[in-house]
Amino acid sequence: QKEVEQNSGPLSVPEGAIASLNCTYSDRVSQSFFWYRQYSGKSPELIMSIYSNGDKEDGRFTAQLNKASQYVSLLIRDSQPSDSATYLCAVKTNQGAQKLVFGQGTRLTINP
């Protein structure tokens, strides 16, 4: 079982709709969870971090964490064509203070 798993997609969503991206992780003691956005050929950029159970909202983005189910998700409201990118889920495990384990990413396409 991979440490961090995402559906690779592609996920296609019409403009203005809600895009929902999901991620599961295997290390039950993981503490920190991150969503990075990566445009084709570019470097990952952090868009959301979440550390405790529940929802965290930042503009059109909402991260949701359920540690009991080992599940973290990212919702993008009012999706825009500029949101088309690959979204990487990353988990900071307990194996080392800074080690980030990445999922393989979900490719999201917003259709105008």
Next chain:
Amino acid sequence: EAQVTQNPRYLITVTGKKLTVTCSQNMNHEYMSWYRQDPGLGLRQIYYSMNVEVTDKGDVPEGYKVSRKEKRNFPLILESPSPNQTSLYFCASSLLQATSSEQFFGPGTRLTVL
């Protein structure tokens, strides 16, 4: 401007010819790391460093070396590159905190080994 820089951005080389990819950050971060990104495999950690003169292997260290002689620099060395090291490489840095530190990524180096 706070940033992580990498050089070169693109490199085509031949098997066995030693090369170095440089990485530098201006944020006084203790932690630095190298990743490679391959289709379908995501980002995988090659080596990391917790501070000057402190380095350790990540998940895919074979064929790579690193050094950390100064806090700001963390070069990646391929002593004898092989075609399976063709990949997109990212350097990243962060503060050394238990949970909340964000990793900042460099722009990437696309390496092709013929």
